[in-house]
Amino acid sequence: MLKIYNWIYAFRLNTLPLSLSGIILSSFISFSEKGIFNLNILIWSSITSILLQILSNLANDYGDGIKNLDNINSIGPKRTIQSCMISKNQMIIALIIFSILSFISHMILLYYSFKDQMIMIMIVIFIIGIFICIFSAIKYTIGNNPYGYIGLGDLSVLIFFGLISLEGNYYLYNHIFNYKLLLLCFSLGFLTVSVLNINNMRDIENDKKYGKYTIPVIIGLPNAKIYHTLLMIVPFILSIIYVFITYKSIYQYLFILLIIPTIMHLKKIYHNHDFNHELNIAIYINIFYTLLMGIGFIL
Numbered sequence: 001m002l003k004i005y006n007w008i009y010a011f012r013l014n015t016l017p018l019s020l021s022g023i024i025l026s027s028f029i030s031f032s033e034k035g036i037f038n039l040n041i042l043i044w045s046s047i048t049s050i051l052l053q054i055l056s057n058l059a060n061d062y063g064d065g066i067k068n069l070d071n072i073n074s075i076g077p078k079r080t081i082q083s084c085m086i087s088k089n090q091m092i093i094a095l096i097i098f099s100i101l102s103f104i105s106h107m108i109l110l111y112y113s114f115k116d117q118m119i120m121i122m123i124v125i126f127i128i129g130i131f132i133c134i135f136s137a138i139k140y141t142i143g144n145n146p147y148g149y150i151g152l153g154d155l156s157v158l159i160f161f162g163l164i165s166l167e168g169n170y171y172l173y174n175h176i177f178n179y180k181l182l183l184l185c186f187s188l189g190f191l192t193v194s195v196l197n198i199n200n201m202r203d204i205e206n207d208k209k210y211g212k213y214t215i216p217v218i219i220g221l222p223n224a225k226i227y228h229t230l231l232m233i234v235p236f237i238l239s240i241i242y243v244f245i246t247y248k249s250i251y252q253y254l255f256i257l258l259i260i261p262t263i264m265h266l267k268k269i270y271h272n273h274d275f276n277h278e279l280n281i282a283i284y285i286n287i288f289y290t291l292l293m294g295i296g297f298i299l
Contacts, residue, residue, distance in 0.1 A: 006085040012057040019053035021290040022165025028294030030173040044109035055098040056137035062091045063141025099134050106130040113172040149212050154193045162189020183242040187235035191286045194231035202275035251299040254292040
């Protein structure tokens with residue numbers, strides 16, 4: 001039972017809902033626009049995203065572990081390798097398994113999306129895409145020059161959790177790109193980056209000590225809080241613009257209800273350092289933004 005707990009802990013279950021936000025929202029929007037919905041695409045998109053997120057979490061644990069980025073005594077979550085919860089060899093095997101599972105799941109997803117019209121060029125592009133996703137998940141903290149150590153983690157989250165997750169999944173349903181949707185891609189991407197930013201603000205001293213140059217380490221904690229404010233406020237502005245140009249009903253503005261908890265969240269970010277609690281709040285805001293935005297489009 002202890003071994004099972006160790007792996008569940010390493011998976012970082014609280015981060016998994018973030019990987020589903022773009023998929024869920026794209027499903028809502030696709031259905032509201034054209035009545036298009038495919039349960040198989042929803043299921044296999046979700047499975048693929050969860051597998052990639054777990055792969056990224058394990059790679060992060062392994063990468064920090066082998067670089068001796070010790071946070072055992074910090075306020076953040078323990079790394080399983082340094083805590084001797086999981087061995088390095090076991091983690092390597094897990095990385096291989098989840099890479100293979102992610103690829104298989106992605107191929108099944110492509111089958112359900114393109115089985116009626118086999119567009120070979122797009123299939124090749126999506127296959128290349130999954131390799132890029134797997135490589136990016138692993139390269140975040142692993143290798144000689146992991147991009148998570150040079151301040152590029154935020155850009156990666158914006159691309160994968162915003163642009164690829166939302167626009168990419170919308171394409172799987174409709175086989176066309178929706179350029180207006182880029183507004184929501186950036187909105188959702190920024191909200192997800194805000195979760196990473198809180199995590200990095202929490203670990204700023206530890207990361208600085210061991211040479212992990214996240215955005216808060218580079219710009220300092222006061223500026224990181226200003227950056228966090230922009231990450232939380234800009235999505236509301238972009239979303240209002242998107243609703244304005246795609247307006248169908250007043251229910252599309254349901255997401256505005258989140259402004260109050262967002263302001264409360266930002267006040268706490270500025271006035272206390274309980275980043276673990278506020279990290280969970282940012283995750284909840286992300287989830288409810290997805291649900292309220294999506295529900296607003298189908299009401």
